[in-house]
Amino acid sequence: DAGVIQSPRHEVTEMGQEVTLRCKPISGHNSLFWYRQTMMRGLELLIYFNNNVPIDDSGMPEDRFSAKMPNASFSTLKIQPSEPRDSAVYFCASSPPNRAGNTIYFGEGSWLTVV
Amino acid sequence: GEDVEQSLFLSVREGDSSVINCTYTDSSSTYLYWYKQEPGAGLQLLTYIFSNMDMKQDQRLTVLLNKKDKHLSLRIADTQTGDSAIYFCAEMSTGTASKLTFGTGTRLQVTL
Numbered sequence: 001d002a003g004v005i006q007s008p009r010h011e012v013t014e015m016g017q018e019v020t021l022r023c024k025p026i027s028g029h030n031s032l033f034w035y036r037q038t039m040m041r042g043l044e045l046l047i048y049f050n051n052n053v054p055i056d057d058s059g060m061p062e063d064r065f066s067a068k069m070p071n072a073s074f075s076t077l078k079i080q081p082s083e084p085r086d087s088a089v090y091f092c093a094s095s096p097p098n099r100a101g102n103t104i105y106f107g108e109g110s111w112l113t114v115v
Numbered sequence: 116g117e118d119v120e121q122s123l124f125l126s127v128r129e130g131d132s133s134v135i136n137c138t139y140t141d142s143s144s145t146y147l148y149w150y151k152q153e154p155g156a157g158l159q160l161l162t163y164i165f166s167n168m169d170m171k172q173d174q175r176l177t178v179l180l181n182k183k184d185k186h187l188s189l190r191i192a193d194t195q196t197g198d199s200a201i202y203f204c205a206e207m208s209t210g211t212a213s214k215l216t217f218g219t220g221t222r223l224q225v226t227l
Contacts, residue, residue, distance in 0.1 A: 004157075033215075043158075043203065043217040056214065091157055103148075104215060106157040 002026070004107035006092050012113045018080040021110045024073055025094030033104060034067055034077050035091040043091075049075065082114045119218035121204055126224045133191040135221045137204030140185060147180060148215065149189045150203040158203060161189070191223075199225045 005024040013019055025032050033048040047057040049069045060067070064083070069075040079086055093106040118140040127133045139147070145166050150158040164171045164178045164187075171178045177190040191198055204218040 042219045045214060045216075048214065093158075103160055103163060105160065106150075108157040 004092055004094050004105055006090075006107035006110050008110055009108065010111045010113075012115065013082055015083055015114055016081045017114075018078065019082045019086075019112060019114075021077040021090050021092075021112070023075045023077070023092030023107060025075070025092070026096070026105060027073070029094035029096045029105075030072070031095045031097075031104075032069060032075050033091075033093040033095075034075070035093065035106075037089040037091060037109070038087075046077070046090075079112075082112075084114045087113050119204055119206055119216050121202075121218040121221045123219065124222050124224070126226060127194050128226050129194060129196060131194055133189075133194045133198065133223055133225075135189045135191075135202050135204075135223065137187040137189075137218055138185055139187065139204070139206045139216075139218075141206060141208045141216075142185065143208045144185075144206040146207045147178075147187050148203075148205040148207075149176075149178065150205060150217075152201045152203065152220070154200075161202075194223075194225050196225045196227070199223055 007022045031050050034046040036044050036046055046059045047067045048055055052069045065079055067077045089109045089111050091106050091109045093104045095104045121137045146163050148163040149161045151161050152158050162173050162176055164180050169180050175192045179188045201220040201222050203220045205215045207215050
């Protein structure tokens with residue numbers, strides 16, 4: 001079974017550059033989540049989608065961040081322009097409909113460093 | 116809003132039992148979860164418990180839930196070096212439509 005697939009796994013970019021993180025959820029899952037993990041703030045939910053529609057984006061830090069889900073099998077998280085404080089691990093996760101325990105499955109993360 | 120707290124660090128000897136504790140504030144929590152994160156990896160779901168249960172056992176893992184005190188624990192029997200990781204407690208509340216709130220994570224160190 002393919003899990004949640006994220007790319008790139010690692011990215012180092014210069015301040016001011018645009019960063020695009022990609023996610024392919026598990027087939028058949030209808031909810032998709034973007035989380036950010038830092039030492040200081042732990043795991044934060046940035047945004048989540050249900051049936052490709054953004055439901056709650058209250059965790060998105062500021063206008064530099066945007067997320068899209070054009071179809072059930074793909075989502076992007078974009079940061080433009082990037083800043084050093086955006087350095088973090090960004091996790092995508094998905095969950096199926098009518099799931100026992102409402103379990104959420106995580107990808108391996110995209111490790112972003114902005115210098 | 117929801118708040119989930121854990122101690123930051125736990126050290127145990129190989130073969131002993133580990134108990135990782137978690138407290139939460141939201142009395143409307145429906146499900147509570149334990150995730151494991153190994154270095155450089157994503158979060159792996161270990162187990163979950165529904166809020167109307169007080170215990171769940173799965174092989175070496177035992178989850179205890181005290182809903183009155185809003186206290187959740189994860190016991191790992193016969194702890195092995197491969198259990199060294201960060202363990203996250205998370206809760207999901209009614210009305211939050213699948214949104215999980217995570218604790219800060221407890222780093223478990225297993226020594227020989």
